[in-house]
Amino acid sequence: MERLTVIALSFAILLSATVAYGVSSDQINGVEDDDLLIRQVVSGDDDRLLTAEQHFQNFKLKFGKTYATDEEHDYRFRIFKANLRKAKRHQKLDPGAIHGVTQFSDLTEDEFRKNFVGVNRLRLPADAQKAPILPTDNLASDFDWRDHGAVTPVKNQGSCGSCWSFSAVGALEGANFLSTGKLVSLSEQQLVDCDHECDPEEAGACDAGCNGGLMTSAFEYILKAGGLEREEDYPYTGKDRGPCKFQNAKIAASVSNFSVISLDADQIAANLLKNGPLAIGINAAFMQTYMKGVSCPYICSKRNLNHGVLLVGYGSAGYAPIRFKEKPYWIIKNSWGENWGENGYYLICKGKNICGVESMVSSVAATQN
Numbered sequence: 001m002e003r004l005t006v007i008a009l010s011f012a013i014l015l016s017a018t019v020a021y022g023v024s025s026d027q028i029n030g031v032e033d034d035d036l037l038i039r040q041v042v043s044g045d046d047d048r049l050l051t052a053e054q055h056f057q058n059f060k061l062k063f064g065k066t067y068a069t070d071e072e073h074d075y076r077f078r079i080f081k082a083n084l085r086k087a088k089r090h091q092k093l094d095p096g097a098i099h100g101v102t103q104f105s106d107l108t109e110d111e112f113r114k115n116f117v118g119v120n121r122l123r124l125p126a127d128a129q130k131a132p133i134l135p136t137d138n139l140a141s142d143f144d145w146r147d148h149g150a151v152t153p154v155k156n157q158g159s160c161g162s163c164w165s166f167s168a169v170g171a172l173e174g175a176n177f178l179s180t181g182k183l184v185s186l187s188e189q190q191l192v193d194c195d196h197e198c199d200p201e202e203a204g205a206c207d208a209g210c211n212g213g214l215m216t217s218a219f220e221y222i223l224k225a226g227g228l229e230r231e232e233d234y235p236y237t238g239k240d241r242g243p244c245k246f247q248n249a250k251i252a253a254s255v256s257n258f259s260v261i262s263l264d265a266d267q268i269a270a271n272l273l274k275n276g277p278l279a280i281g282i283n284a285a286f287m288q289t290y291m292k293g294v295s296c297p298y299i300c301s302k303r304n305l306n307h308g309v310l311l312v313g314y315g316s317a318g319y320a321p322i323r324f325k326e327k328p329y330w331i332i333k334n335s336w337g338e339n340w341g342e343n344g345y346y347l348i349c350k351g352k353n354i355c356g357v358e359s360m361v362s363s364v365a366a367t368q369n
């Protein structure tokens with residue numbers, strides 16, 4: 001009898017100790033730790049000790065954010081603090097880049113994914129033409145299509161999951177430049193409104209404007225429709241379900257053929273040099289908090305490809321902290337405006353298929369008009 005009481009008592013002590021520990025660690029994470037993490041996520045050179053409120057204030061000013069009610073304001077502030085914590089986690093997992101406050105810092109993960117990243121899982125169609133294997137002996141160590149006039153200024157998809165259209169359009173803009181010598185900004189909205197091309201392999205997987213799509217399906221649509229209009233003739237609204245206003249007479253660029261490229265960094269580089277910027281899929285998990293530097297997270301799923309972007313070049317030596325000095329990286333054009341990342345661009349390490357960056361690559365060729 002006595003022994004049983006002792007056991008029960010020590011169990012109770014153990015239990016209360018666990019509870020007490022849980023509470024105190026929650027308090028630390030919730031309150032005291034905030035200041036520490038805020039110092040860490042705000043870039044190093046300007047190490048002022050701002051409170052979370054002050055950071056939120058700066059964030060609202062910088063990105064022109066206003067909230068309709070006090071409740072909304074408080075709700076967004078709570079999310080903002082949670083995103084500072086997320087940025088700190090990303091910083092630990094991805095020390096070659098700088099993570100912190102971005103224009104997405106007041107959005108929940110769900111809102112971010114739904115509105116700025118594709119909802120569909122991106123994939124390559126199994127029946128697509130495969131790119132021929134190219135020689136890779138004398139590849140330049142550094143190359144950037146921006147230096148050769150093949151890349152239009154960074155665009156902004158707004159809150160519409162149309163990343164796939166920006167990726168496909170960027171690839172065709174580059175291919176059209178290569179075949180005609182002229183850089184013409186082309187219409188994403190035409191794809192959003194008119195492209196309902198379906199993946200023959202998967203029932204119901206069709207290009208769906210702000211609800212996602214596939215770059216290879218977009219190429220297929222452009223091939224069938226005859227081409228794309230210029231951006232200025234068919235401007236971007238970022239809104240779904242508008243009627244298709246495409247006019248044949250206004251075609252500014254056309255697809256002659258497209259192909260998918262094998263999962264190999266050298267083949268990707270060789271195809272980039274030969275055919276211009278490439279449409280790629282990526283897992284955007286680290287992009288919500290990315291500010292600059294070469295991103296090379298220790299853990300980032302290669303399978304969950306949810307964002308379509310444009311590969312425009314590569315470099316041999318990243319300029320992040322010393323131990324990342326020799327790190328080769330890809331240069332990726334995003335469609336979240338110039339205020340995001342490195343003037344609208346994302347740098348990610350090359351050759352390891354980090355975040356699936358090398359697993360869904362396609363190339364397009366334009367007809368010579």
Ligand SMILES: *[C@@H]1O[C@H](CO)[C@@H](O)[C@H](O)[C@H]1NC(C)=O
Nearest residue numbers: 132257258259275363364365
């Ligand atoms: C287009 O077709 C040609 C000829 O078959 C091929 O050499 C080229 O690689 C293709 N281009 C693309 C981007 O698929």
